[in-house]
Amino acid sequence: MLTICFKDFRCGLEEEVLKGPREGQPSLFTAIKWLYQMSVEDEVEELKHRLEALEQLVRSILSKVPEVRIECSVPKIVYERKYEYVKVSEDELYGRIIRLALDGFFDEWRSASDVAKELLRRGWAPKDFKHVRPALEHLVALEVLERERKPGRKAKWLYRKAEKFEERIVMV
Numbered sequence: 455m456l457t458i459c460f461k462d463f464r465c466g467l468e469e470e471v472l473k474g475p476r477e478g479q480p481s482l483f484t485a486i487k488w489l490y491q492m493s494v495e496d497e498v499e500e501l502k503h504r505l506e507a508l509e510q511l512v513r514s515i516l517s518k519v520p521e522v523r524i525e526c527s528v529p530k531i532v533y534e535r536k537y538e539y540v541k542v543s544e545d546e547l548y549g550r551i552i553r554l555a556l557d558g559f560f561d562e563w564r565s566a567s568d569v570a571k572e573l574l575r576r577g578w579a580p581k582d583f584k585h586v587r588p589a590l591e592h593l594v595a596l597e598v599l600e601r602e603r604k605p606g607r608k609a610k611w612l613y614r615k616a617e618k619f620e621e622r623i624v625m626v
Contacts, residue, residue, distance in 0.1 A: 539624070540596070541626075547580050547585055547586070547589050548589055548592070548593065550573060550576075550578045551569065551573075551586075551589055551590065551593060552593070552598060552623060554569065554572060554573075555598065555599065555615050555619065555623075556623070559572060560599060560613060560614045560615040561614065561615065562614060563602065563604075563612035563613070563614050564612060564613055564614065565604075565610050565611070565612055565613075566586055566587045566590055566610075566611065566613070569586055569590065569613070570583050570586045573586070587611075590611075590613050593613075594613070596622065597616050597618055597622055598615075598616060598619060598622050598623065599613045599614065599615060599616055599619075600613070600614060600615075600616045600617075601613050601614075602614075
């Protein structure tokens, strides 16, 4: 690396910059640019030298190793599904909706308001009708019912018995 001391040039440096370069001499900007290029070129040469040394080291290591194998293992995911029994009484909203499904009410697509009207007709009205829709969604998550979105301006969710309904419900 090249280092130049400007200690001797300080006294007239401002005057030289203002006057500009003399004839046959480079400007201060040209000198700084040259110094910068020299340092960058030196750094590049140093990096090239280090890279060559690293390549030689890798070659010598590989020459001593008879064979290189790379193995990649992908984990196998095993999804195990265990069913848990959930007891639902006919006195609860869930039990009453399941009773409707057992009676064939959910053989066709039904809306949450249809379910609420049928519960009311049978005298099973819940304390608050706002619990009907979450109960239906929970039964969908338990795969007792399935749902589909009815297209239209005011889209509604429609519910019916799931294909695995008979497997999911055990009467006790």
